[in-house]
Amino acid sequence: MYVCLCKGITERQLxxxxxxxxxxxxxxxxxxxxxxxxxxxxxVAMAILAEENAKT
Ligand code: FES
Structure with missing residues (x-):
């Protein structure tokens, strides 16, 4: 899934x-x-970041 359409960045890449x-x-x-x-x-990017940071 694309998170950033302007830059074509996917959730996986993030x-x-x-x-x-x-x-x-x-x-x-x-x-x-x-x-x-x-x-x-x-x-959305901030939410993914918070989720990943909460894992560590
Ligand atoms: Fe526009 Fe990410 S969707 S800067």
Whole structure:
């Protein structure tokens, strides 16, 4: 499922990037570009990030 349509980023890519140590939103933005255009994906990306961070 696409999380960020502007940058074509999938949920899987996002979770993989978080697992690689990008545990802050700004790191994900830097790494993948998520949320760097329209910003509509930010709430969903933040929710996925919180979910992944809660696992560790
Ligand atoms: Fe992610 Fe637009 S959908 S920046």
């Amino acid at each position: 979770r993989a990037a978080i697992a690689e140590g990008n545990t802050e939103f700004k790191q994900l933005k830097c790494e993948l570009g998520v949320g760097s255009q329209c910003g509509k994906c930010v709430p």
